[in-house]
Structure formats: structure tokens, C-alpha cells
Amino acid sequence: MNAVEIEQAITDLADQPFDGENFPYAFLEAFGNKATTIQRLRSGVTNKSDFGGVLQTNNIHIAACENGQVSSTLKALKNSPATVRAKAKFILATDGADFEAEDLTSGETIACAFRGFPDHFGFFLPLAGITTVRQISENAFDIRATSRLNRLYVELLKDNPEWGKAERQHDMNHFMARLIFCFFAEDTDIFVGKGKFTETIARMSAKDSSNTHEVVGALFLAMNTRREDRAAAGIPRWAEGFPYVNGGLFSGNMAVPKFSKIARSYLLHVGGLDWTKINPDIFGSMIQAVADTEERGELGMHYTSVPNILKVLNPLFLDDLRARLEEAGDNSRTLLNLRKRMSKIRVFDPACGSGNFLVIAYKEMRAIEAEINKRRGEQDRSSEIPLTNFRGIELRDFPAEIARLALVITEYQCDVLYRGQKLALAEFLPLRDENWITYGNALRLDWLSLWPGTRTGVKFRADDLFRIPVDQAQIDFEHEGGETYICGNPPFKGARKQSPSQKADMEHVFGGGNAYKDCDYVTAWYLKASQYADVVPSDFAFVSTNSISRGEQVEHLWSRLYANGESIAFGHIQFKWYNNAQQNAGVWCVIIGVSRDRSKRRRLYDGDTVREVNTISPYLIAGNEDYIRASNSPISPFLPRLVSGNMARDGGNLILEEDEKDALLADFPNARQLLRPLIGTTEIRQGTRRWCIWVDDNQIDLAMSIPPISGRIEATRSFRELSKAKTTIGYAKIPYRFAQRCHQESSSIVVPKNTVEGVPYLTPDFVTSNTVTTDLAFVTFTEELWVLALLCSTLHRVWAEAISGGLGSGIRYSSLITYNAFPMQALTEQQKCNLTRSAKEVLLARERHFPANIADLYNLENMPDDLRAAHERNDEVVERIYVGRLFKNDTERLEKLFDFYTRMTAEAVPAKLKKQKAGANA
Structure with a gap:
């Protein structure tokens, strides 16, 4: 259950x-405990209470x-x-009657009337495995309002199923936006008289709900009609007290869905909430899930927290505005210039959702402006x-729709906060008939047509500005000579994981080619922003x-970005981004700010620390503005070639588990010569082994004479023949062999393709010539153990973490990038000897703890002392080769490696050109 459902x-x-x-x-059930869990508590099996109550281990004691x-009683429970x-x-x-609890x-404690304990639902959310309690507690109203609106929305669709169809979806969404505005307006004096909208519906609509839709429709019509036109429009007397609002919010289709008695009750309950507590920072993101069936399962959980939004906006431009404010002091002229500058700043979010980033940007800028006005003695001044x-x-x-509404509400709240309710109300209505949120596909739209860089005048006004055309800008910016900042969370x-339409979007933005096929969807926003910056100078951060x-x-x-002259102005290195869903694992994110202004200070953020650097590499470390290029061979030519292992494409028929191998050999001992141990990433990590049927051409007759093996071979043939891939069908001609074989009769070093989060070292293994490596690992056919020493060093792990593909914060190792691009100088024989010795020490330390596997041994908390010591000695041997000592930290390691890589590749280019020139002259 999520927080909304629990509430x-x-x-x-x-x-x-x-x-x-x-x-x-019932209380425990409300927090998501399953029926079986409740039953075990009722039966006394798991109820540990010594007080006649209910005690759930590691959770709560209730009486x-x-x-x-x-x-x-609470005191007795505590002392129990x-x-x-x-x-x-x-x-x-x-x-x-009364209710008390303690964390x-x-x-922390709470004490309240029993009927009021739902107001404190956030206090108990750890019972449901939800740990982001503080954020939820601070936004309890938004969660409660979302819950009520969701119930109303669902009930209305039950009674008006046609409103849930695609052709009426906009009407339903627009209707909900109107309701939200009215609930806010009646509690903030925009409608004179607190609760006026809800009370009018309660008074004028029949309790059987038969005319509720007509009453709501009449109120909406009043808000869409100027006072001088109301008599002609037939506005009833009881609706006369409502102001003219319009601004596109109450124009267009005036239809209202019909209400059942239950829906009417829900409507009145929603109106009974205190809407002065609405927080547009997050409310929009929560309420958008009401209208999205796919999101309703995590209703109210998908929003970007304000601290995370500020990680983007502060270094993008807000920090600079605050710095200028600080420098201005009480200098009236400097303050005036800063205010004028702020009036021309444009903030774009091309994946705005319900407007979180825009709302926060507006609120923060209004706070700065309010301080300017205060210092100039102009507190009553309009923004x-x-x-x-x-x-x-x-x-x-x-x-x-909600994004625009959230901004309108935010503007009003800021006016109340900084200028007072009276002035805020005087200027709030009617709403302006302008729209500045575009409904459409950002990757297909021409941003310049929507946001031109020069004054164009108002191009569009309409009766229903919530149905927004996407082929033209509708309202001019106050922007002459201003700055442009693009931001968001695409x-x-x-x-x-991209849909066909998203792949098509990517191809469109990338302009064809194949690069987009390996890129995250978010990269397209970087390219679109850069293309826009070609015409309208802009900084952007996502x-x-x-x-x-x-x-x-x-x-x-x-x-592509470097070719456009872009440079990283700031970056937040990877951090875990959580939402409020139950037991949410979060996703690893970065924030990258981009600018063509190279005079700006470059800043790297790591949690709460910030470091100023000269340049930032795209791997988000201090370093050259360059990137690692995939290479088909190691740039350090003395390193042996690393390749992907053998690919079966057999439907599992040529691979045996341990028990299957034992059963086969028990019946057919002569099959042993056709079996080989099989190893991949999982086998390395778990210390397990599988086996494979490995038949050479001269062993076909033997293989076919053993029924279980011949049966598996025929099953492989059928699997390949039925494949949709032409290459796989071709391999049906050799069903007794792995489809793609790289195996050599040599000892080898096997490198896992994936390393999970939190493992302190990469864990390559050394295996005999008889062992076959799967395509889920890389393999290099060498007996040179000094290679293993390099691969299992901290230096190589840091390199791999920085430039390999990611699995969360884990590592998706790459032979073309991680291994082939690893910069290493030529080694002396003594250095190889030292490395070989330290590699043996690591392998022997692992062996001493058999049968413990790699997963056990390389657990940070339980790593054996002798294994840790062996790795530390290995690190010292490796790092002395580079700088004659141990590196101070990972930052120094990376900076050295990237510098070394840059020099090695720079030296390689002239040599390559020289060779090409010699060939041309031959």
C-alpha cells in the first residue's frame, strides 16, 4: 500500500x-498487513503481547x-x-475517545481525539515500510486531498463511463481542474465567504444527487460570465455571488458529469478539507495520478522533492541571483538592476509534468524579489x-492543465505572502486568458516556434486555453535581453525499454544513425536543448x-554536445533518488548542468559537499572535456585480448546442472569426455558450476550414440530451426556445438560482465584450459597472472565504475571501453613478477576460505582480514607503477587515469596518421 491508500x-x-x-x-490491516499475517496474530502464534494487546515483533505494541x-496504558506498554x-x-x-502513541x-509522541488520529497517519508509515516519513508528514494535506479526489474521480467514471473514453478524457480532466480551483478559491477568500462553493452545492443540490450536475454547471457558467452579461446568460440568483474567473479555466465545454449520491458525498467531503494548506510544489504531481490508470497503483507517490529540484535550479541560476543580491547590499540602483534582470529570465521545462520545477523556480525568484523590494522600501509593489x-x-x-493551475495558485500564494491578502485578491481575478504550458511531444515540437528568442507579440488567444495548439507560440515573453534556462526531469x-514511438523520437532527435539505439531516452532532451541554444543562448540542466x-x-x-560548443558547468555525481512508494529501491541519478559560457565556475557536487574545478569530464569527475572511445583492441598493446565468452543459443539443451551431469555419467560414463565445466558471471559470484556438452567434429558419432546427448542435440536443432533470427537458423546445421565459440585450449582469466553495487573489487577468476566461459562473462586466454592483479585492483575498479555501463551503482563491464581503454604503461619483467606474486596471494586467500563464495568473501562487512590484506598489498604494487606510492583517494586515481588516457591516445593519433601516410606513399 502507498501513503494515499493508507491514509x-x-x-x-x-x-x-x-x-x-x-x-x-484493523489498524495493522490498514498499514498493508496481509490477511494471513493478521490471522497469525489473532490466533496468538505471532502475538507476543504480555498486556492483553497485540504485539507485532519489530513493529508495534497496541492496546x-x-x-x-x-x-x-501507554506508559505500561512502554515499560513492558x-x-x-x-x-x-x-x-x-x-x-x-482518546488516542496516544509514541515512536x-x-x-516523538502524538495525543489526539480518536477521530483525529488519521491526521497523524504519516507518523506510522514506517509500519508499512515507507521510510520517507518526514516528507509525507509535511505534505499530509496533499496526500489527503489526492485520496479524496481519486475516490470522487473513480465514482464519477462509474456513473459516467463515456467520460472515461479517449474522446471525453480532456473534458473530465478539465472538470477536475475546475473543481480543484474552486476548492482552493473558497478557502482563500478568492470566493468571498469560506466554504462558499461547497456550501452552495450542499444547499442547492438535492440529497438524492439528481440535480447536482446542474448546480455545479450553473456555478461554472457564472464563473465564465462577466457580470454585465449574466442576466442574458440566465445565471440563477444563488450563483450571482461568485466572481468572473474565466482565464480559459471555465471556458469551452461546460458539460458536467452526473453525480450519484456517493459521488455527491465525496464532493462535499473534498470541499470540507482546508485547501489553504495546498502545496503546489508537489500537489500537481500527486493529483496527476488521479487521471492516469497506470499511475494509480502508486497514487501520489511520483513527485520530485523540493530538495532534489533545487539541486538543479540552485547551481543553474538561483545561486547566482542570491549571490548578486548579497553583493548588492542596500544599494538601491544595484537592487533595481537585479530586479530588472530577474523580470527577463525565462525558465523552460520541456518535460514539465504538473509543473514542479516551474513552481519552485517561480517561488524562489519571488522570494529574492521580495527581499529586493523590502530593501528598497517597496513591499507593496506588484511583482x-x-x-x-x-x-x-x-x-x-x-x-x-494542472501545471498551469499550480502556477496560478503559486502566484496568488506568493502575492498573499509578500504583499498581503488584500492586494493579492485585488489583482487575482479575472485570470489572464493566456496559456504558457504546451500539451504535446517535446521531442517532436519545434521549441523555437513555442519559445522564440525575440519579441513576437501575442499570437494566440482562445476560448478554451486548456486545449492547446502545439504549432505556434501563444504569448510573448517579457524577455528582451534576458536569460534562458532549461531544466527538468525528463x-x-x-x-x-523504449517503446517503438520513443525509439522513433530518439531517431528523429539524433538525426538517424545507430548511436541513439544505445542511449537513454533522456539524452534526447540534452540534444534538443543544445539545438535550441544554437539560436537562443541557453543554459540547461536535467x-x-x-x-x-x-x-x-x-x-x-x-x-554531439561538444561539437555544439557545450561544456559541463556543474554536476551532481550519482545519488539515489527515492520516491515515497513502499519499500522503493530508488534509482541512481545524476544531474548535469550545461553551458557555453566558459567563464562560469565549474562545480562538482557530492552529497552535501561541493568542489570548484577547472573543467568537468562527462564522467562527472574533475578532468578534461573528453570521453573514452570504444576500441577493438587495448590501447596498452601488451595487454592480452579480452573477448566475450561462448554463446550457446540452444534453448538450454547443451547446458546441464550439476545433478543432471551426475545422472548422465551414472548411466553413460563414456559421456565424460563430452562434458566440460561452464562458468559465467553467476558461477564466479556464487561459486557454483554448470556443465556443457562440448562436442568436437571428430566426436559427433560418440555424441549421437549416447541417447540423452543425442536427444539434447536434436532439441537444439529444433530450437534453432524455429528461431526468427536468420543467424540462429543457420546454426541449426551444427546443433552439437555452441553457436558462437571463442574457446581456446589454454588457461584463462574470466571477468564477470556485471558487478553488483557495494562490491569493493572486481573479481576475475583464473580457470583451467578445460573450462568453457559463457557469453555472460569476458575471457582472456592467458596464463599471465599479472593481468588478474591489474583487473582486481582498486585502481581498475575505480576506472570501471567511472566509465563502464551501469547497473544502478553497479558495473556493467565492457571489453571495448573498460578493458581496451584502460591506460597502462609498458611493464618491466620485475613489475610483472611483483604483480604475479600479489595475484597469487589474492587467489590463495580466496581458497583458504572455501567453500565460501565470492559473494560471501567480498561482502564489505564480512570480508576476511587475510583477503583484504592481500588486496591491499596488490593495490600498493599496482599503484606504485603509476605514481611510486599509493594514491590518496579515488579522485586522485581517476584524475591520473584520465590524464594518462588522454596522453596515450594523443600520442597514438600522430603515429596512426604517420602509418596511413606511409601506406598511401607506398
């Missing part, structure tokens, strides 16, 4: 008659008590030995920051998956 469940529980015996179980005994033994995190006591970890300078594109209809879609700063994507993206 609704405990609200329903609080509304029911109190049943002390069943309350603890219902007699009237007036809540405080003493069972509470301590079960390591309960919470205690809770209630008598159905035993933090010491000079136009709301229409905060623009966005959104692919989906409803979020685009969709995260890996290269293999939240992105960490994959765009690793592996082959770096070359695909930055070869």
Missing part, C-alpha cells in the same frame, strides 16, 4: 464505531483500554518487557516577474539516469 484506510477506520477487540487488527486509561524483547518501534493506546526510536516566463511542455493532457527510459555518464552513451551524447 484512506485509517480514515475509514476512524469513522467506524470503535471496537476495542478488533481495532488493533485498547478502558475509558480514561489511555495515558497509563515484551515490548523490549520484540524490539517494537511504536506503542499505541486508545479507548475509542520508541525518536521519542515584475511574469508568470508567463515559466513555460513547459507536457506529453499528457491532465498534467499540462522520462527515464533505458535503450532496451535530472538523468546515471547511465548517461557511463559506458558508450558518453561518447554518443558528448561527441
Whole structure:
């Protein structure tokens, strides 16, 4: 369950008659405990309470008590030995009238009336495995409002199924946006009289709901009609007190869905909330899930937190504005110039969702402007920051509507905060009939037609500005001589997870070729922003998956951005991005800010620390503005070739588990010569082995004489013949062999293709000539153990983490980039001897702990001392080759490696050209 669903469940529980015996179980059920878990507690199997209550181990101790005994019961629960033994995190006591609880970890307590405990639902969210409690508690209203609106939305669609169809979806979304505005307006004096909208519906609509839609429709019509035209429009007297709002919000289709009695009740409940608490920073992102069936499963959970938004906006331009404010002091002229500068700043979010980034940018700029006005003694002055300078594109209809509404609400809230309610109200209505959020595909639209760099005048006004054309700019910017900043959090879609239409978008932006096929969807926004900056000077910054700063994507993206003159102005190295979903694992992200202004200070952020550097490499380290190029052979020519292992393409028929191998040999001992141990990434990590059928051409007759093997061979033939891939069909002619074979009769070093997050070293293994490597690992056929020493060093792990493709924060190793591009000087025989010795020490340390596997041995918390010591000695041998000592830290390691790589590749280019010239003259 997510936070919205939990809030609704405990609200329903609080509304029911109190049943002390069943309350603890109902409470736990509301937080997502399964029926089987509840049953085990009821039966006493898992209930550890010594107080006649319910005690769930590692969770909570609950007791219902007699009237007036809540405080003493809570104290008894806290002192209970069972509470301590079960390591309960919470205690809770209630008598159905009062309610008290304590978080035993933090010491925080709550005490309230029983009916009011849902107001504190965020306090208990750790019971559901949701750890981002503080954010939820701070935004409890937004979650509650989202829950109520969702129930209303679903109920309306039950009674009006045609409104859920594609052709009416916009009407439904627009209707919900109107309701949200009215709920906000009636609680903030925009409509004179608190609760006026809801009270009017309650008073004028029949309790059987038969005319509710007509009452709502009449109110909407009033808000769409100027006072001088109301008599002609037939506005009823009871609707006369509502102001003219329009601004596109109440124009267009005036139809209202019909209400059932339940839907009417939900409508009144939503209106009964205190909408002064709405937080447009996140509300829009939460409420957009109401209209999105796919997102409703995580209702209200998908929003970008304000601190994360500021990680983009602060270094992009807000920090500079604040610095200029600080420098200005009380100098009236300097403050005036700063205010004028801010009035011309444009902020674009081309993947704006419901407007979070734009809302936060606007709020932060208004705060700076308010301080300027205060220092100049002009606190009552109207804002000079136009709301229409905060623009966005959104692919989906409803979020685009909510984005504009969120900005309108934010503007009003800022006016109230900085100028007072009276002045805010005087200038708020009617809403302007302008629209500045575009509904469409950002990767297909011409941004210049929407956001021209020079004054063009208002091009478009319409009756229904929530149905937005996408082929022209609709309203001019207040921008002459201003700055442009592009920002946002575009969709995260890996290269293999993109839909056909998204692939087509990528091809369109990349201009064809094949590079886009290996790139994350977000890279297209970088290219579009850079193309826009060719005409309108712009800085831009996006939240992105960490994959765009690793592996082959770096070359695909930055070869294009560098060609356009772009440079990284700031970067947040990878960090885990969580939302509020239950037990959400988060996704590893980076933030990259780009500018063509090379006079700007370059800043690298790592959590709460920031470092100024001369230049930032696309791998988000201090270093040259260059990228690692894929190579078919090692740039250090003395390194042996590393290739992908053998690919079976057999439907699993040529591969045997250990027990299958044993059963085969028990019946057919002569099959042993046709079997070989098989190793890949999983086998290295888990210390397991599989086996494969390995038949040479001169062994075909023997293989076919053993029924279990011949049967597997024939099954392989059938599998390949039925394949849709032509190459696989071709391999049906040799069904007794792996489709692609690279095996050599030599000892080899096997390198895992994937290394999981948190492993301190890469873990290559040394295997005998009889062992076959799968295509899930890389292999180099060499007996030179000094190669293994290099590969399992901290230096190589740091290199691999920086430039390999990513698996979260893990490593997707690449032979073409990670290995072939690894810079290493030629080694002396003594250095090879030293490395070989340290490699043997590592392998022997592993062997001493048999049967512990790699996963066990390389667990950071439990790594054996002798294995750790062996690696540390190996690190010293490796790093002395580079700088004659151990490196101070990973930053120094990377900077040295990138510098070495740059020098090696620079030296290689002239040599290559010289060779080509010699060949041409021959």
C-alpha cells in the first residue's frame, strides 16, 4: 500500500464505531498487513503481547483500554518487557475517545481525539515500510486531498463511463481542474465567504444527487460570465455571488458529469478539507495520478522533492541571483538592476509534468524579489516577474492543465505572502486568458516556434486555453535581453525499454544513425536543448539516469554536445533518488548542468559537499572535456585480448546442472569426455558450476550414440530451426556445438560482465584450459597472472565504475571501453613478477576460505582480514607503477587515469596518421 491508500484506510477506520477487540487488527490491516499475517496474530502464534494487546515483533505494541486509561496504558506498554524483547518501534493506546502513541526510536509522541488520529497517519508509515516519513508528514494535506479526489474521480467514471473514453478524457480532466480551483478559491477568500462553493452545492443540490450536475454547471457558467452579461446568460440568483474567473479555466465545454449520491458525498467531503494548506510544489504531481490508470497503483507517490529540484535550479541560476543580491547590499540602483534582470529570465521545462520545477523556480525568484523590494522600501509593489516566463511542455493532457493551475495558485500564494491578502485578491481575478504550458511531444515540437528568442507579440488567444495548439507560440515573453534556462526531469527510459514511438523520437532527435539505439531516452532532451541554444543562448540542466555518464552513451551524447560548443558547468555525481512508494529501491541519478559560457565556475557536487574545478569530464569527475572511445583492441598493446565468452543459443539443451551431469555419467560414463565445466558471471559470484556438452567434429558419432546427448542435440536443432533470427537458423546445421565459440585450449582469466553495487573489487577468476566461459562473462586466454592483479585492483575498479555501463551503482563491464581503454604503461619483467606474486596471494586467500563464495568473501562487512590484506598489498604494487606510492583517494586515481588516457591516445593519433601516410606513399 502507498501513503494515499493508507491514509484512506485509517480514515475509514476512524469513522467506524470503535471496537476495542478488533481495532488493533484493523489498524495493522490498514498499514498493508496481509490477511494471513493478521490471522497469525489473532490466533496468538505471532502475538507476543504480555498486556492483553497485540504485539507485532519489530513493529508495534497496541492496546485498547478502558475509558480514561489511555495515558497509563501507554506508559505500561512502554515499560513492558515484551515490548523490549520484540524490539517494537511504536506503542499505541486508545479507548475509542482518546488516542496516544509514541515512536520508541525518536521519542516523538502524538495525543489526539480518536477521530483525529488519521491526521497523524504519516507518523506510522514506517509500519508499512515507507521510510520517507518526514516528507509525507509535511505534505499530509496533499496526500489527503489526492485520496479524496481519486475516490470522487473513480465514482464519477462509474456513473459516467463515456467520460472515461479517449474522446471525453480532456473534458473530465478539465472538470477536475475546475473543481480543484474552486476548492482552493473558497478557502482563500478568492470566493468571498469560506466554504462558499461547497456550501452552495450542499444547499442547492438535492440529497438524492439528481440535480447536482446542474448546480455545479450553473456555478461554472457564472464563473465564465462577466457580470454585465449574466442576466442574458440566465445565471440563477444563488450563483450571482461568485466572481468572473474565466482565464480559459471555465471556458469551452461546460458539460458536467452526473453525480450519484456517493459521488455527491465525496464532493462535499473534498470541499470540507482546508485547501489553504495546498502545496503546489508537489500537489500537481500527486493529483496527476488521479487521471492516469497506470499511475494509480502508486497514487501520489511520483513527485520530485523540493530538495532534489533545487539541486538543479540552485547551481543553474538561483545561486547566482542570491549571490548578486548579497553583493548588492542596500544599494538601491544595484537592487533595481537585479530586479530588472530577474523580470527577463525565462525558465523552460520541456518535460514539465504538473509543473514542479516551474513552481519552485517561480517561488524562489519571488522570494529574492521580495527581499529586493523590502530593501528598497517597496513591499507593496506588484511583482515584475511574469508568470508567463515559466513555460513547459507536457506529453499528457491532465498534467499540462494542472501545471498551469499550480502556477496560478503559486502566484496568488506568493502575492498573499509578500504583499498581503488584500492586494493579492485585488489583482487575482479575472485570470489572464493566456496559456504558457504546451500539451504535446517535446521531442517532436519545434521549441523555437513555442519559445522564440525575440519579441513576437501575442499570437494566440482562445476560448478554451486548456486545449492547446502545439504549432505556434501563444504569448510573448517579457524577455528582451534576458536569460534562458532549461531544466527538468525528463522520462527515464533505458535503450532496451523504449517503446517503438520513443525509439522513433530518439531517431528523429539524433538525426538517424545507430548511436541513439544505445542511449537513454533522456539524452534526447540534452540534444534538443543544445539545438535550441544554437539560436537562443541557453543554459540547461536535467535530472538523468546515471547511465548517461557511463559506458558508450558518453561518447554518443558528448561527441554531439561538444561539437555544439557545450561544456559541463556543474554536476551532481550519482545519488539515489527515492520516491515515497513502499519499500522503493530508488534509482541512481545524476544531474548535469550545461553551458557555453566558459567563464562560469565549474562545480562538482557530492552529497552535501561541493568542489570548484577547472573543467568537468562527462564522467562527472574533475578532468578534461573528453570521453573514452570504444576500441577493438587495448590501447596498452601488451595487454592480452579480452573477448566475450561462448554463446550457446540452444534453448538450454547443451547446458546441464550439476545433478543432471551426475545422472548422465551414472548411466553413460563414456559421456565424460563430452562434458566440460561452464562458468559465467553467476558461477564466479556464487561459486557454483554448470556443465556443457562440448562436442568436437571428430566426436559427433560418440555424441549421437549416447541417447540423452543425442536427444539434447536434436532439441537444439529444433530450437534453432524455429528461431526468427536468420543467424540462429543457420546454426541449426551444427546443433552439437555452441553457436558462437571463442574457446581456446589454454588457461584463462574470466571477468564477470556485471558487478553488483557495494562490491569493493572486481573479481576475475583464473580457470583451467578445460573450462568453457559463457557469453555472460569476458575471457582472456592467458596464463599471465599479472593481468588478474591489474583487473582486481582498486585502481581498475575505480576506472570501471567511472566509465563502464551501469547497473544502478553497479558495473556493467565492457571489453571495448573498460578493458581496451584502460591506460597502462609498458611493464618491466620485475613489475610483472611483483604483480604475479600479489595475484597469487589474492587467489590463495580466496581458497583458504572455501567453500565460501565470492559473494560471501567480498561482502564489505564480512570480508576476511587475510583477503583484504592481500588486496591491499596488490593495490600498493599496482599503484606504485603509476605514481611510486599509493594514491590518496579515488579522485586522485581517476584524475591520473584520465590524464594518462588522454596522453596515450594523443600520442597514438600522430603515429596512426604517420602509418596511413606511409601506406598511401607506398
